[in-house]
Amino acid sequence: MTGLTVRSTAAILIFSAALPAGCRRTAPPPADALLDTIRADERVGNLSYSEGQGKHLFVQYCATCHGEEGHGDGQNASNLNPPPPDIPTSKNARDAAYLRRVITQGSAATGRSPLSPPWGRSLSAQQIDYLVAYCEALTRGKR
Numbered sequence: 001m002t003g004l005t006v007r008s009t010a011a012i013l014i015f016s017a018a019l020p021a022g023c024r025r026t027a028p029p030p031a032d033a034l035l036d037t038i039r040a041d042e043r044v045g046n047l048s049y050s051e052g053q054g055k056h057l058f059v060q061y062c063a064t065c066h067g068e069e070g071h072g073d074g075q076n077a078s079n080l081n082p083p084p085p086d087i088p089t090s091k092n093a094r095d096a097a098y099l100r101r102v103i104t105q106g107s108a109a110t111g112r113s114p115l116s117p118p119w120g121r122s123l124s125a126q127q128i129d130y131l132v133a134y135c136e137a138l139t140r141g142k143r
């Protein structure tokens with residue numbers, strides 16, 4: 001490497017280090033029309049994509065106790081004491097951190113009965129995010 005190349009390489013390094021972070025950011029990826037179409041197709045009612053994904057999971061794993069809309073009227077609800085609460089009107093269900101804890105660690109982790117099972121080992125963090133989003137969506141307009 002010649003002295004000139006070394007000097008200009010050093011100059012480039014110094015110059016790029018001095019650039020503000022905003023100028024070095026890479027451009028956002030181009031919009032993906034196919035992905036947007038798939039997401040639009042998968043939307044459930046007036047729910048966002050994440051909330052809709054949460055609803056699918058809720059119907060599969062939770063509705064047997066909680067009922068599809070979280071009213072505590074699932075097929076198994078009458079066997080439970082305490083019964084599953086009405087999530088849409090529950091004050092607790094407006095707190096995302098609380099929802100995440102109950103869903104991940106089970107209701108026992110919040111000092112309640114152990115009847116709501118822990119899902120942290122059987123569902124992914126992404127699936128739990130979707131379930132939190134759905135429970136929050138159930139409380140929308142019910143404040």
Ligand code: HEC
Pocket residue numbers: 058061062063064065066076080081082083084085086087090091092093099102103107112113114115116117119131135
């Ligand atoms: C076997 C029945 C059962 C299943 C399955 C179940 N739950 Fe529960 N859940 C309950 C009961 C009963 C309670 C009330 C516990 C208490 O108050 O001690 C509860 C409480 C909760 C609460 C607290 C609500 C509040 O207002 O404090 C949340 C949130 C919740 N469950 C979410 C879920 C989600 C999400 C799933 C599915 C991934 C699920 N549960 C599956 C029975 C169940």
